[in-house]
Amino acid sequence: MAKFVRNFAEKAPALVSAAVTYSKPRLATFWYYAKVELVPPTPAELPAAIQSAKKIIQSGKTGSFKQLTVKEAMLNGLVTTEVWMWFYIGEIIGKRGIIGYDV
């Protein structure tokens, strides 16, 4: 046991530095995309969002959504599913546990 701990303590800095060198460029790419794509909406974007929602409701009322191609409809379905999954991620954060409620 003591030998394992000593081995680990000797190798740990090398492991940590290797992990850092591996993850730095990947973190940079992630940050590059996240800065544009994952940023929360500013209040200035609210009217544009409401406009888009109105357009969707409009297309539902007039039946023009039937003119969508299957590919577009599938993409819309995927995006909707992704938005809905954020709800479950929020629930995981709220209940402070990944699986199940820990009462």
Add this chain to the structure above:
Amino acid sequence: MVLPVQVSPLIKLGRYSALVRGMVYGAKRYSYLKHQAEVERRGAEKEKKRLDELKRIEKDLAEGDTILK
């Protein structure tokens, strides 16, 4: 590298509002379930005490240890 996509504001609004609603729902349900678990635990304790009492009385009766000796 591919340029990052400009996400539509409706999608951004939807995502973050879903996140916040999920957090609120999770926290609320957690507190409710915790309360329910507490109530049930107390009920189970009472039940156990009652059963233990009954068992004790039975044991005493079997040993013939009543007032009417």
